Amino acid sequence: MKHIRKSEDGDIIDCVEIYKQPSLNHPALKNHTIQLAPTFFSKTRKVFDDAKKEDIAMTITSQRWQKSGSCPKGTVPIRRTQKRNPNKDDFHAYGRKTASNMKNEVGDLKYTTNSTNSIANHSVALIETVGYSYSGAKVDIKVWTPYVEKEDEYSTSHVAIQNGGLHDFELVETGWAADGSKRTGCFDLTCPGFVQVNHEIALGGAIYPISNPNGLPYQITVYIFKDPTTKNWWVNYGESINIGYWPGELFMLLKYQGIMVKWGGEVYSSKVKTHPGHTATGMGSGNTPPSIFENCGTMKRMRVEQNSQPLMIPEWSTTVVDEYRCYGALYEVDYIPDPIFYYGGPGRSPWCP
Template sequence: MKLAILHTEGIRYMGGKTDMKTWNPHVEEDDEYSTSRLALMSGAYNDYQDIESGWANDGSRETGCFDLTCPGFVQTSHEIALGAAIYPISTQNGLPYSISVFIFKDLNTSNWWLQYGGSINIGYWPSKIFEGGLGIHAQTVQWGGEVYSKNVGKHPHTKTQMGSGAFPIYISENTGFMKNMRILDNSMELRFPQYVDAYSQEYDCYKTQYMGDYIEEPDFHYGGPGRNPLCP
């Protein structure tokens, strides 16, 4: 698994939010996937809990579980079909289509709720499925892309794409793209995090570009083609 993300950590997070463009990246093998997601995490690097929401393009789903195939999530609204195809998707000729996701902790029940589109509470992860960690709060919030393949970090590298499949070399919305990124802290007010760090685990394969200086609303661009002349 390889990430290209915007990352914040260090305080008690009670939620995270973003708007993300939707794409249909190429996935090379049946046991691979490419996803763009908001993730809240707690725990050590090699022993952590996380909850995620976004969109994914995957093969046979043999690499793990998604949506209601994962134990624990309780769906309360059927306005959104989890795991169904998203339509329309963004296109390189300019059709901008995005989805909005918000994960937040209910302080009365300690459950983590998933909200879509700014108003639809799809369901929740019960607090009882978490021991410590996310049972209390998140320590990290991430925005960005993830590719799973047995051929990341190897040669030949996978051709599975991230985001739109394009590098965010120039300022363009025709890449993996997120905006309106927010965290929910102890104040229970949505705000942009004070400190963020953008990084890619395989920069020649999947890149990041964070635009946050001197603009009112920061943007985060990410993605790439996987295998290419710099990532053979």
């Protein structure tokens, strides 16, 4: 029996049998056997033992659609595609996929396989670390709803693990996204490849509550890690839910390890790096750092996993900003026990015409 859940924000969630999810239509997964749980997930991966409780914001654990019920075990919740959102045939126009750029969006999750990736329509403010072989990365990301000017634009905050060069690389990524329909949440499972096993989280459903400049801070904790046995790249949410994974069969380079980890924000628009006429789509909260009371994009407890070792603070990182007049970045490292990354901005402004 098919179960349907309707969210108060208009989303329709279908509870689909796990073995019938559309992601398995990917040609590389023709003979794939679903892995229902990671083969290894220890306490050192599950919690941040070195973090002080008072430094941790309130973690988001809910989605709006869950108010109408839940999906039964053995199924996965899939957000039904609406016309206002891109489907698998619209990704070229939405800046996701071209004939030479197979960059798939799955929920708040992205992966790129065998791609030649153009960044002409993307503007970023991030930090990155290199120098080791990376098998995992984790972060707390404060959740905002930045202004998004047009329906074919988006703003994301994420952590990513990459292998490959500047123009030809593979990438797995997770975080939150705000799109042109003015909601915070994520994209969905219309693109094949990511295998979901959890029945609680709908990739594409709006998350709540969100941070407010005059209210409480809210965040999500996300973690990508490679299963050392199956070589699948798992996504963990809230330090307790393993949502699913990208199968190792999808990759050539990431099948072994990542060589770079990135944390930060990204804006997609055909009007980035264009002056005058820059997009007004915001990054982070839409405020440029430094911002009082952390009212800009904020990431804390950034960790990397090197060669399946326990999570650790990256030894060194560098800041990358495409358009410093439009979106900014501030990486605080000195005189604090745990680095904090502030980023974001309004896009078009008197300084970014």
